[in-house]
Amino acid sequence: MLRTARKIFFVLALAGLCFFLRAGPAAAATWQYGITASDTPTTIDSSATTAVVDTTLHEIRLPKYNAHAASFWPDGGPDYVVMAPGGKVIHYSFDGTRMVENTVLDVPLSSNPLAVAAGDTYPDVVVATKDKLYHYSFTGTSMVENPALDVAGLAGAVAVGVRQGEVAGLLNNSVKDYMFNGTGMVEVPYLEPSSLSNPLDLALMPDSYDMAVLDNNQVRYFNFTGSGLAENPALAVTGLTAPKAVASAGSKDLAIVDSSQVKQYSFDGSSFRYNTALSVTSGLTNPVCVAVRPGTYDRIIIDGDQVKYYSWDGSQLVYNPNLSVTVAGLSTLGSYAPSASVTSLAKDPGANSGYVRVRAYLNVPNNTSVTFSVTADGVNWVKRWRVRGTATSTVAEISSDNGNTWTAVGDVSAVSPASVDTRLWAQVNSGRAVKWKADLATSDPNVTPKIIASGGLAVVWDTDAKPNPPVINTQGTCYTTTTPTITWTFSDPDPGDYQTAYQVQVIRASDSALILDSGKVVGNVNQYTIPTSYAPDVPGLLWSSGAYQFKVRVMTWDQAGVASDWSNWADFCVVAFERPRIAGIVSPPPGQAAPDPNNPATYIMITPGMTAAQLPKVKAGAKVTLLVDSVGPVSSATASFPYGSGQQATVGTPPTVVETNGVNQTWKIEFWTDPSLQLTPDGTVVKMQLSGSGGAGSAVLNAPPYADGVVVTQGSVYSDWFVVLQGRYTS
Structure with a gap:
């Protein structure tokens, strides 16, 4: 009837240090956090944090719940059973002056227990482990397993409750109920409440099939209708701060562990009312479990390694040290909560910021995850990245649609403070209340993901403003x-x-x-x-x-x-010439391919910076056809081709437009040098001076400086000629 729920709150922070950085991607403001006691007060919002922030181990992890660490028997006696490390359930009996271990009734286990409940027959014990839920009965000499009453379907249950022939357990965010059918335990779906959000504990009412479930921060009450369970909103218990466990305190009475108090709620005929006299509001440090002794107001409360017994003195509950015990290592037992979160306090970057990035060192085992969200206005959160643990590795993923879809970006190192991956930045509603939030989750109650410190650093977060339009x-x-x-x-x-x-x-x-x-x-x-x-x-x-x-x-x-x-x-x-190209060479020298005037792909481009050695070669005196494009309204153009010492190539016709595209044109120019090798020796560079004018301005293209020239000579067209001797015969 009990389930332990452990939740430790420590506030972590770096004492408001905001500084500007230049190394790596710059940010408007950067803050760091090391999970130490010294930076506790100003970084973590304890009121919005449910994860355990451990400043001794410098880690943030899921809380470990132990809501069902102890249980009384329904017979009303003072004996109780308590979970213990090393795979054991200890039976404590009253010897007349104090509670002592009854080794004959202890239950040895192959692994640590997750939850325990005293059976409906003294001194039977029901205990959940990772393997299954075991039922142990007394043979007269020792406690032995009763296989007919075991429930394999409740392996890993984190809370259990028993009634006559019935056992219920909390497993994977749902309640499973089993009953004995004469030969074994079978599931009874109609006794299982539905539509649970984040159940943490359950309590079975002793005189009916009613059930109370601690779901998130409220206790929801379910009435048995004769054919199933129906929620009764009038019997809900709300207004709780940090609830961890719920237990039946009699017919429609509930005891709830809430933060550092154990509160009693009693039924007044229409709803549950807070009962001050039966509540324990002081003297507790970290209570995780409560069990009420049937037929009395007495109760035991698990607080750390102590099992504290409180007796009713007629007006209030009083701590009874004689009936209390200490179980070394009890606080280490239990199971990790399926989820919890840690939220930072707001930081002011000094100006509105529309981009936030958070990075962290993480330890993410298989079946666990950590998801980070950020905000700059303190209200609207953007889910940006997560890390999932798999059987073989970790997978870091980012989301561009607030967590609807995810894209892998590497392993856990991709989100560490050493990462410079700019994809971690999230665009958020602009503001000056910068926060981050980490949601930790596990589907295996035996393991937890962790935010950890490395070299004194655990989390770093930055802000950035959008650059001004250039x-x-x-x-x-x-x-x-x-x-x-x-x-x-x-x-x-x-x-x-x-x-x-x-x-x-x-x-x-x-x-x-x-x-x-x-x-x-x-x-x-x-x-x-x-x-x-x-x-x-x-x-x-x-x-x-x-x-x-x-x-x-x-x-x-x-x-x-x-x-x-x-x-x-x-x-x-733009008004300019571009792309001069040789479209024709009459009688090219050996080794120089002649462009095909009808095939533009064969034209020879004169490119910027082309040297004399790279220019196309022509024979002195050979005709060269040059094409050049103009951009802009160039209405007329002139061209000259100087070479040698004051020589000018002959331009056959003025530049002529051969193609038009809107206001832009292609011009054709034909020129040739003197064929004499004395005037145009081998290696002569023919330069170009091209100008154009129009209504929008003038265009000029000169080579040089565009290139060393447009062509270089090699040989002469005279070599293409030969002499034919002619004469007349006379007798």
Whole structure:
């Protein structure tokens, strides 16, 4: 009829130290916590914490409940049984002056007990272990197992209760009830309450099939209707602070362990009322279990390793040392609660923060988990990451939808204070009341996950503000290059933060059609050069747009991986030449492939920085066809090709437009040098001076400096000619 529930509250904190860091991803404010006695008062919110915060072992773990560590028999005698370490249930009997161990009636076990209840027949004992629920009966000389009354289905039960021929146990967040059918114990589903949330203990009423269940922070009462159990909300016990155990104190009377008190609630005909006289409100440190002696107001309370007996003196309950005992190691027994949480106190970062990150050192065994949530406004929580223990390893996961779905990011090290993974940051409602919360859970009552300290550090949490939208710097006139460099200014409300990535988008001004999206680019560089194509058959980005007026915007990321809003759109325009390429060479020298005028893929690109040795080779005097693109409204163009000492190549016709794309055009120019090797010796670099004009500005493309030139000579077209001697015969 009892179940132990152990919950130890220690308040942990780092004494309000808020400081700014530069190492690793910067944050507006950072706090650290080491789970020590010295940082207790200012970090952990004890009123919102149900986990055990142990400042001696420097760990946070699930509470260990022991709500059914002791039990009286229904016969009303003073004897009671108590769980003990080393796999044992001790029977205590009164020798006339004090309680002494009755070794004949002790029960040895193969493993530590989880819960114990005195049977309905003296001195039978029901005890739950991890293997099964055992029923022991007295043979006249010793206690032996009664297999017919064992219940394999209650292996691992953390609370048990017995009535005539009936046993109920709490297992895996549900109550299971079994009865003897003449040959063995069978489950009775209609005596099992439903819709439980987080049951911690149960109590069977001795004179009916009614049941009380401690569920979260209230006791719910279930009446037997003749065919099943129905909850009776009028008999609920609410207003409890930190309840750990409930026990029957008679017909519709309840004793409840709540925080450091054991409270009595008596039925007044319509509901349960708090009974001051039968409550123990002082003298207890950490009570976890209460058992009421049938037919009396007396009770025993497990407090640490002590079994404290309280006798009724006619007006109140009084501690009776003669009937009390100490069981060494009793406080270490019991089972871990299925779940508990620890919540930090609010910290003020000094300004509104919209991003929070928490990291921690953890020990997460198989079948356990720790889930962290954060808030910046102190009210709205965001579930960000968790670690699960499996049979082979730990799995760290993050959630982008407040815990609905999870994505693996590594093992437990991925969430440690040493981690620099920016995915741990959570976007939260902006505020100045920064908190973290850890939910610990286990599906195995024998193990608990832990938040642990390593090197004096257990938990570190940071805040971050979104970077300000960048400010773009563009020139007031049109760029004269189709690869203009866009620059911007990065700023962030957080001192010391700097840019770690950026994204640039360019659209056509006329209709907002997307021309370029750089995607996220990692780097602390506050500029971006718009690329163009240097493939012979692929036009440049801006030329392909058919326009010369554009808009650009930029987004930046700070050290925490937090993105700014997009900047305002900035206007810019381009009037320029680009992509000079050789589309034809008449009679190329040996080793030089001739472009096919009808196949743009064979054209030879003149790329920026191309050296003389890299330029395409032509014979002196050979005609060269050059194509060049213009972006912007270029209405006329001129071209000259100087070489040697003051020589100029012959331009066959003025630059001619051969293709149009909106305002953008492709120009064709034909030129050739003097074929004389005296004027154009091998290795002569032919340079280029190209200019254009229009209503929006002028375009210039000169090589050099764009490249060393456009072609270099090798041999002469004279080598393609030969002399034919002709004459007349006379006699």
